[in-house]
Amino acid sequence: QILVTDLSLDTGVQELLVKAEQEGIDTAFQRAREQEPHCKFGLTGVCCRRCLQGPCRITFNGNKGVKRGVCGATADQIVARNLLSLIVEGATPHVEHAREVLHTLLETAEGKAPYEIKGKEKLISIGKKLGLTVDGVELDKLAQEVALTALQDFQQQSGVSHWLRLRAQDQAIEAWEKLNLLPSNAHLEIANAINKTAMGCESDPVSLLLAVMKMGLVEGYDGLHLSTDLQDVIFGTPRLVKTQYRMGVIKEDYVNIAVHGHIPMVSEKVLEWSRKLNNQAIALGAKGINIVGVCCSANELLMRQGVSVATNYASQELAIITGALEAMVVDAQCIMPGLAQVAECYHTELISTLPNIKVEGASYVDWTPEEADKMGEEIVRRALAHYPERDQSKVRIPADTTEAYAGFSVEQIVELLAALNEADPLLPLIEAVAKGDILGVVAIVGCTNPKVKQDWANTEVAKELLRNNVLIVASGCSAHSLGKNGLLSPDGLQYCGEKLANVLRAIGKANGLPALPPALHMGSCVDNSRIDDLLVALGNRMGVAVRQLPVAGSSPENHSPKALSIGTFFIAQGVDVHIGVDAPITGSPLVEQALTADKGEFPVTTDELFGGKLIYEEDPIQAAQTMVARIIQKRKALGLVC
Ligand code: SF4
Ligand code: FE2
Incomplete structure (x- = not known):
């Protein structure tokens, strides 16, 4: 017997887990228990699926069992290769995130996308640090130059990542240079890393580990730093805000839309349109439109707009189980495929927004920088249309907020x-x-x-x-x-x-x-x-x-x-x-x-x-x-x- 109090510290989540069980709905918390005990080969990294001679599973404790794969690969080689693959899979979503942000900035600067440049000071400080001419240059022109410089970090075939030079300490750059770890172009580095891990390619575990560290620098500079910097240019740099946390931020008498994922270009537009169309919710008998956040879409809207946070990763499905979400809007990263199955049990529309990341069972309202307003309006109108479909007998929102x-x-x-x-x-x-x-x-x-x-x-x-x-x-x-x-x-x-x-x-x-x-x-x-x-x-x-x-x-x-x-x-x-x-x-x-x-x-x-x-x-x-x-x-x- 699993007690809900053993699954989460959050009493609201505990309450919803009981509701889920009563309604016969599966969540990640139960599915995690169904996977136990986990495969030791997988846990220790010695399962290799890099070719069709395998999959090979070799000894995970150094003594019992087979010591080499069919090709002769050792535990050190297999684990190092698998680790590099894992780190590439960790870094790539952030690199793609950064690339989407830079294209949004570029199109905004060129007047093709309906965003503003709210972070004027940040733009100027980045421009200066990149060595661009700043004085007397129009904001849009400078934003275009900054975006095009960032784009070089996805195009250049040699040289060092501009964003690494922009943000790293000099002594760190020197140390990484000695180890030949300075990345040039994020996409090229990702391709190089995948090439290393491919069957019959790199097998030197030390070299593979150095590639892991290099991928860490790709993640850090052309993933994390580039995303944050350019998001601050578009949406402004966060300042102190006060907000509320926990499931209680979902409000029974409002049209509720949860934004979930990571890409603020999506969540900001949903928020903007929820404000523009707020009166339509009142016309439906609701008090207005309430946007709540899940995972990092929550963080982006919280940091810049003070939007409240319903919950975090493991309990994302339970936000729908409140029965009070008209829509859950998802973009990229940390989106459980299980959401679609849960949404089916309610009137909630699960809406996926990135043309490159399709979610089975969700409807698609595609975001592109140019079509961002169309997306925002369409999503909010769909949520409004679902409000009358809400089944009040299925609504239970845990009361507490913090x-x-x-x-x-x-x-x-x-x-x-x-x-x-x-x-x-x-x-x-x-x-x-x-x-x-x-x-x-x-x-x-x-x-x-x-x-x-x-x-x-x-x-x-x-x-x-x-x-x-x-x-x-x-x-x-x-x-x-x-x-x-x-x-x-x-x-x-x-x-x-x-x-x-x-x-x-x-x-x-x-x-x-x-x-x-x-x-x-x-x-x-x-x-x-x-x-x-x-x-x-x-x-x-x-x-x-x-x-x-x-x-x-x-x-x-x-x-x-x-x-x-x-x-x-x-x-x-x-x-x-x-x-x-x-x-x-x-x-x-x-x-x-x-x-x-x-x-x-x-x-x-x-x-x-x-x-x-x-x-x-x-x-x-x-x-x-x-x-x-x-x-x-x-x-x-x-x-x-x-
Ligand atoms: Fe087995 Fe080698 Fe193929 Fe991996 S690459 S599956 S260890 S034969
Ligand atoms: Fe996140």
Whole structure:
């Protein structure tokens, strides 16, 4: 007997899981249990399906069983190849995301797409850093130049990624150059990586692991940074917003539309048209149109528009099970195919929007930059048409909501700190770190995974770190876990060590707030770039490399390959990365040690080469303590109070 209280920490999700069972509807939570026990060959990475002589499954514990595939491939080779494939699959959706954003910017600049350039300052600062002429140049012209420069990162056959040069620290570029890791063109790098993993191609596991690290840089710069930068140019840079979390944000007396996925060009247009057509909902007897977010579409609209968040990845199906969604609009990444089956049980229309990403069982209202308004209007009109079809007997919306703050772009953080020191805003933060009032900074990022009790590991890691005076920055679905549980609000100060709490009160007070929340929500998964920007800004101000900073990253409930590719990017920066669900690497002692061992245990470790390593730990308290120990180690190396 599985108890719903073991599946999720979110009482609203628990309530809906009971409803789902009563109505005979399957969700990811049950399906995850049906898959147990999981295949050990798959879990450890030693299952190879690269050719038709296989599939080959070789020993996962080094002794019992077959030691080589039909072609002679060893565990080290198979695991390294599989890992590279996985990292490519993690990075590619972000690279494609970035490419869609740059085309939208280009078409907007050329007057072909119905978006605006709201982030004038960001555009000018990027233009300057790219070495473009900025003074006296019209905004549209500059936006076009910036977009065309970005496009070179998908076209050039040699040279270094412009976005890497734009955003990376000089000392990091130097170190990566020595290892021949500087990417040139994101698409070319992806093709090269797939070519390496193809049957009968690369088999040197060390070279494959270096390709993994290079793919991490592709992810970081032409995925994350490029997406965030150009999204800020189009939609504006986020500023502090207040919002509500949990299923209770779905409102019974409104026409409800959930936006789910990652692409703000879709969700922003749905929001815009919901405002334009709000009166039509009133004409239908509703109080208006209510947009709620799921996953990172939620983060994008939350960060810039303060839109409330219904739920995160693992419970996406349950938002429909409230019976009160007229439409769920999806674009790309983290869209469960199971949504279609759930939507069929209600009046909810599942609408897929990307011409390249079709969802079986969904209707299609295609987004293109030029047709964005048509898409937005059509989607909202369809939702309005479904409102009278709602079956009231099937509606049950869990009541609770939780207050949260978000919108912590680096620009916003600097502005808040400027209230303490206008001339040198980062200094108060650096002084607090130096004195030990802030022991370090950890980014809690990534997913929820139905293998883990939803939101539990994310919040437990955060609370243990806060108790140790570690400041949290957050993104993605993990930020939603923290939001649902009060850690994105000043109320979360109760979990902080006294020193950290005092710092947060001081910054808050200088800005007319009771305190800053203990976890600063920095945005969507692509906005992990903002976390990187913050680290680079701190490193540069302190005159040290990012790898020296007392910081770490943590993804306690990781499910997506994207979490691993983002983690790879941070390891390449020299930041330790904790995961709570293991990567499929333990079948190869070489790969496992290269990524997770301390210096000296293996001839080549990421710790030695980059200054960061992978930490796998299921127990959230232990994970937090391991990160704290490493933070103290890095503090000692910097000569800081411990
Ligand atoms: Fe087996 Fe080698 Fe083919 Fe992989 S590539 S399936 S190990 S024969
Ligand atoms: Fe995401």
